[in-house]
Amino acid sequence: MLSYQHIYHAANFADIHKHKCLAKWLQNATQTGKICYLETHAGRGLYNLLAPEALKTGEAQEAKNELENINETHILKKIIQDIRRHYGEDFYPGSAFIAAALLGEQDEIHLCELHPKEYAALEENFLFSTKKPQVDIYKKDGFSEILKHLSKHKTNLLFIDPSYEIKSEYEQTANFINTLLQKDKNLQIMVWYPLLSNEIHHNLLDNIKHPFEKDEYIFGDKSKLRSLGSGLALIGNFKV
Numbered sequence: 556m557l558s559y560q561h562i563y564h565a566a567n568f569a570d571i572h573k574h575k576c577l578a579k580w581l582q583n584a585t586q587t588g589k590i591c592y593l594e595t596h597a598g599r600g601l602y603n604l605l606a607p608e609a610l611k612t613g614e615a616q617e618a619k620n621e622l623e624n625i626n627e628t629h630i631l632k633k634i635i636q637d638i639r640r641h642y643g644e645d646f647y648p649g650s651a652f653i654a655a656a657l658l659g660e661q662d663e664i665h666l667c668e669l670h671p672k673e674y675a676a677l678e679e680n681f682l683f684s685t686k687k688p689q690v691d692i693y694k695k696d697g698f699s700e701i702l703k704h705l706s707k708h709k710t711n712l713l714f715i716d717p718s719y720e721i722k723s724e725y726e727q728t729a730n731f732i733n734t735l736l737q738k739d740k741n742l743q744i745m746v747w748y749p750l751l752s753n754e755i756h757h758n759l760l761d762n763i764k765h766p767f768e769k770d771e772y773i774f775g776d777k778s779k780l781r782s783l784g785s786g787l788a789l790i791g792n793f794k795v
């Protein structure tokens with residue numbers, strides 16, 4: 556069933572919104588002490604925007620101005636500049652590389668990725684990465700694996716970024732969040748969702764049984780994407 560590959564969508568309008576918020580969230584968290592960053596749906600961490608898959612959809616191309624116009628003072632801008640210096644002008648960081656850029660040796664990173672090709676690419680990308688907080692990668696279902704890696708001594712930050720290939724994933728994600736917060740009420744969670752015209756994201760938001768804040772971005776007529784916008788729900792203390 557796993558057909559989604561993020562390379563088709565990397566650096567599109569939704570990705571840029573998501574990653575700007577993620578980078579700010581992590582930047583704020585790192586001011587407070589040691590971090591354990593966990594991700595259920597990691598992707599491959601690093602994307603070549605000239606790969607045939609990216610060119611096929613043209614989504615990165617459509618959002619090129621959005622990417623270039625990220626404010627110079629925004630932390631994501633600096634991360635992108637560093638990535639371009641290391642890998643080349645056409646490379647773009649996924650969530651896992653954004654986390655690796657912001658966290659230090661005292662922190663840890665746990666990443667789940669189920670797609671065999673994406674998992675292999677993620678492993679390889681970290682093998683050649685120059686920045687090394689402790690990174691562990693699991694070729695496992697993020698919903699069942701990640702719970703095993705919550706730290707007892709560090710602030711746990713969980714990023715949930717499903718592909719929502721199956722409609723039931725919205726409710727499954729809400730149930731997952733509710734279960735996790737029963738086990739660790741201090742867990743900090745960020746979850747991404749698309750804003751579609753059928754408003755199916757309410758199957759996620761309406762089922763989360765904890766207070767949360769939202770950051771939503773409507774693309775307007777800049778974008779021809781099927782989704783109308785990009786949303787993030789945030790549970791816990793850290794802002795974006």
Ligand SMILES: C[S@@+](CC[C@H](N)C(=O)[O-])C[C@H]1O[C@@H](n2cnc3c(N)ncnc32)[C@H](O)[C@@H]1O
Binds near residue numbers: 595650668673716
């Ligand atoms: C939206 S992409 C992730 C993008 C990435 N978080 C980023 O921002 O750069 C979702 C990823 O989840 C993977 N995936 C789908 N179902 C999964 C599951 N149950 N457990 C772990 N990974 C899964 C897909 O293969 C895909 O690479």
